[in-house]
Amino acid sequence: MDDSLPSSHRFPFGLAGTYLILWAVLAINPVMRDVWWAENLPVLGVFGLLAATYPKFRFSNLAYTLMAVWMILHTIGGHYTFANVPFDFVTDFFGFERNHFDRLGHFSIGFYAFPIAEFLTRKKLAKPAVVYLFSLFAIMALAAGYEIIEWWYAALAGGEAGIEFLGSQGDIWDAQKDMLADTLGAVTALLIFRFTKRKSDEDTPPA
Template identity: 30%
Template sequence: MQLPADLRALPAAQFRALAALALMLIIAQIDQPFPEIAWLHHVPTVLLLVAAPMLLRRWPLSDGAVVALVLFFALHTLGGRYTYSSVPYDDWVRSLIGSAPSDWFGWTRNHYDRLVHFAFGLLFYAPIREIGLRWLGQSRIMAAIVSIGFALSVGALYEIFEGLLTLVVAPEMANGYNGQQGDMWDAQKDMGLAFVGSLLAAGCVRWSGRRG
């Protein structure tokens, strides 16, 4: 069976990364614990997998940029399986070493959503910067500013989307999707973590450039 031309045109590392993400997405549906909410989380990942081969053929990116995007969507897929409020990371860590992050830091909420928002800023920085440099003709400074601004603006738009979602779906479905967990400052904290992630990525790129 011959692969479509868009898939054949992908570098091997990028094809493997996207294939691994597709496999993870399929596995995430096995014995899905929250089927009524999961599809809302997984739609963006499906769209990425459908569109990525065509987009990367037209506007290629480096292996590192594509892997960064896949890593983010892998974290998002895991969150989508359990809903962000129910990812059992405490149980996983406790089964390995006998204690868990919530025990160490006294957490009373599930912080997986915080990790993913931070990862959004951290992992999207390089792809957006590369698009600016390679395809939009931006300077390094402008590409950095746009990449940080992307994390802030998209993070804010996502929080607005979550707010609108609460107005059009059943309350229990909205709560399960949003993962607010009773924190009235949840949206601001999520946006702040995305901002911090993008700043950290910018600092790492700057530091690596100086060392190079």
């Protein structure tokens, strides 16, 4: 890595570079190219937004790491389709009847509650209680919105592409379980935010 790059920027730049390499590899011969586009457009949108706003607002390394988890999982799901990601070792170990890789992906969406809370806190836009509630509700609203998008795409695309993008695998409660996974991920992220913020406050010497 270029030694002229400030050390504070090396982690996010390295993380971004690593992800782009992974994305390029997984862009080669995906299982279904139309599903790959549908799954990757949101990821590219988030990546582009973070890159564009980086000069104005830099999140913590932990926030970037949590956001990268969803990008990586979603990119893998886009390559294989979520229902067909090689995840048999987990399915067989726990005796599941379906591939739960998509649940893991939804859980990781909840991690974005962390950067939301971090942004609101550092910009001093809300009091702590509002920060936590807004971050949680924002993820819950996003989860519901994404389930609607999945429904629209499945209805419009139809056929195998629609089924693979929907990824319900025959579970009539799939949408509800996905939203629950998003919410649990958000709760987990906010607990991490609370713990790290408290530790940061304790380590900061009094003025």
